[in-house]
Amino acid sequence: MAVHRANDTIAAIATAPGTGGIGIIRISGPEALTLLRQLFVSHKPHSHFTSHQLYYGTVMNRAGQVLDEALAVYMRAPHTYTREDVVELQCHGSYLVLQEILRTVFERGARPADPGEFTKRAFLAGRIDLTRAEAVVDLLQAQTEKGALLAVNQLRGALFAELEQIRDHLLSILAVLEVAIDFPDEDAEIFAAQQIQDQLQTHLIGPLERLIAMAEQGKIVREGVKVVITGQPNVGKSSLLNTLLQEERALVTPLPGTTRDTIEERIAIRGIPLHLVDTAGIRLHHDPVEALGIERARQKVEQADLVLFLVDAQVGWRETDEELYRSLGNKPHVIVVNKRDLATKEQIASIFSRFSGKKVVAISAKQQEGIDELQEAVYQAIIGDGAELCERMTCAPNTRHRSILHKTLTACRGFEAAMAMAAPVDLLAVEVQSALDHLGDIVGLTTPDDVLDVVFSQFCIGK
Ligand SMILES: Nc1nc2c(ncn2[C@@H]2O[C@H](COP(=O)(O)OP(=O)(O)OP(=O)(O)O)[C@@H](O)[C@H]2O)c(=O)[nH]1
Ligand SMILES: [Mg+2]
Incomplete structure (x- = not known):
């Protein structure tokens, strides 16, 4: 998984997609206030932002164009959800406008929050315990509009189902390789190279390419x-x-x-x-x-x-x-x-x-x-x-999924190349294991040590 530093300033749209009314962009981290000063112009002039007070004004992009009218609040650490400096912008809720504003926030140095990262930070800062974190998940799910959630869950479920299949094929290839390593004399019998190559094309490289293409189309x-x-x-x-x-x-x-x-x-x-x-x-x-x-x-x-x-x-x-x-x-x-x-x-x-x-x-x-x-x-x-x-x-691979799918695919191609060069079986196994490890970052099964990630990946981005 990409290593994200815990003290990065992160941002995300905190409201569910498509629900209209208002949309909230949440920014957390040391640069939150600086970002607010750069992109928000308060209607009433003032010398500084008082913590926990609402300001009415406009949000600008880097070219100085007005993107939206908004209410802004700056909340100084540690009296915030994440115990970091937090800024929230309440905007008009059009998804396009929100994305536009978010892009400006990213251009100015924040990075996209991982799913559940705000709550993860709250947890790591000792602000809430794990059970409460899980309760927040339930609450959010109850509050968020059913349709959006259903859509996300259903699509995500489909993605996971596909990935599980890919993982099963990788595991079955790995099993063959392990046996070939353990019983080198029976190599020829067990190790049917052509069959593995077919499996690789049909069940691994093909589906992975399709999923990546789907993620690249943007989507759903x-x-x-x-x-x-x-x-x-x-x-x-x-x-x-x-x-x-x-x-x-x-x-x-x-x-x-x-x-x-x-x-x-x-x-x-x-x-x-x-x-x-x-x-x-x-x-x-x-x-x-x-x-x-x-x-x-x-x-x-x-x-x-x-x-x-x-x-x-x-x-x-x-x-x-x-x-x-x-x-x-x-x-x-x-x-x-x-x-x-x-x-x-x-x-x-x-x-x-x-x-x-x-x-x-x-x-x-x-x-x-x-x-x-x-x-x-x-x-x-x-x-x-x-x-x-x-x-x-099928599914809605997001940007994080996409980069993991790419790594998995690269590992599969590495395996393919190694096969073509008739590399030693234990080297082949290393490639397959690496593909599995990458895939595990999404499926969550091959990263046994990180209960946290499993818990927090249930959050929508922005929570
Ligand atoms: N009575 C009635 N008239 C309608 C209804 N829907 C559309 N119209 C009328 O039908 C005409 C054509 O409507 P448009 O919405 O322009 O139809 P369109 O399918 O977009 O037409 P094109 O762009 O030319 O393909 C207009 O005069 C509308 O007012 C309806 O539900 N009831
Ligand atoms: Mg028309």
């Missing part, structure tokens, strides 16, 4: 589930975006072909951060600008984690809807029957009848009806029975 828990609104022109896609955002973000007109380019916004549904994309209505068209928009719309659908497929209830299900719908393949989706205020019960029922068992919701984007049901359907698609979605995304 940090950035949100990518939800793309698609459908034919004029079905009400932009209206839906606006309704979900509660803001007139996209242009809405009675004319088909209004949206020419994609529009991307971030929102949260039940604590799950979403990256919501409105696209141009898809139809065959010769207007070159619209054609470009349509091409882009198709790409967005391609990249989506979840598609909201809109159809106009009054117009009904057309051949062209069918065509477009088929092009989704098995992409996770929710069918949204819009403009229900204009349609008869029969019209709505006839569309519903096509999708028995699938997720269909009838809404009116304009009258803001059925939006709760839609949110529930989206939530279910992601969390509830969204096994397909979770399976595809």
Whole structure:
């Protein structure tokens, strides 16, 4: 595991992703006050920050641009949670803005807090005992919005399951090598090099590369589930975006072909951060600008984690809807029957009848009806029975996971190279052991001495 010095100044977003309202950035360590002075300008001039007092002002980036209005509090050591100097910034809670502010904090010298590191510091400073630390975990879990937690847990569970499999394969290879070391004469029989090489490619290098790629794409828990609104022109896609955002973000007109380019916004549904994309209505068209928009719309659908497929209830299900719908393949989706205020019960029922068992919701984007049901359907698609979605995304490796995955992969490649050079078996075993050791930093099984890490890794970052 990367060695982080205990007296670094650390920072993280302390509130759950996507919950809105306010978002808190917490900074702890010797540089906390210096950082506060650098990035926060109080509205009322004052000569110094009094401990435990709230200040109202603006947060700036290094270029001096205002990032947000915020309330700041400086808490002088040792009367703080971590017994270090602590600064908290209460901001407006948009996840993007919070990340922007956090980036500025990092640029100015703080480093990202490890999961549970604030509480770990509190524990190490004798501020709380281990049982209390664990109780804090429970409390946090109870307080945090269920959706966000479920998402994190489910995704994290999937990551662990994959890593366990990788570990099992490493262990089985190690076992073969150990036997070969202990019984050198039977070398040839036990040590089936080709088989090990296959196992290495299929079950170790391949999956590790995939996980790293996934981590590199950024993703899910940090950035949100990518939800793309698609459908034919004029079905009400932009209206839906606006309704979900509660803001007139996209242009809405009675004319088909209004949206020419994609529009991307971030929102949260039940604590799950979403990256919501409105696209141009898809139809065959010769207007070159619209054609470009349509091409882009198709790409967005391609990249989506979840598609909201809109159809106009009054117009009904057309051949062209069918065509477009088929092009989704098995992409996770929710069918949204819009403009229900204009349609008869029969019209709505006839569309519903096509999708028995699938997720269909009838809404009116304009009258803001059925939006709760839609949110529930989206939530279910992601969390509830969204096994397909979770399976595809598998997990959300974070930055720490990523660097460990890299080290594990490097060790596996080292093993591969050593095999190719027909290195002595005990050297091969060393490579495999090293891969296992790295992996253990995530899975936690091969670092037996550190109960603390296991306990504290249960915390969300920022606690
Ligand atoms: N009555 C009613 N009208 C709606 C509803 N949703 C959208 N509309 C109207 O339908 C028209 C088209 O809405 P848009 O949101 O622009 O549709 P769009 O799918 O984004 O259209 P393009 O961008 O052209 O593909 C507008 O006049 C909206 O006011 C609804 O639920 N009920
Ligand atoms: Mg539109």
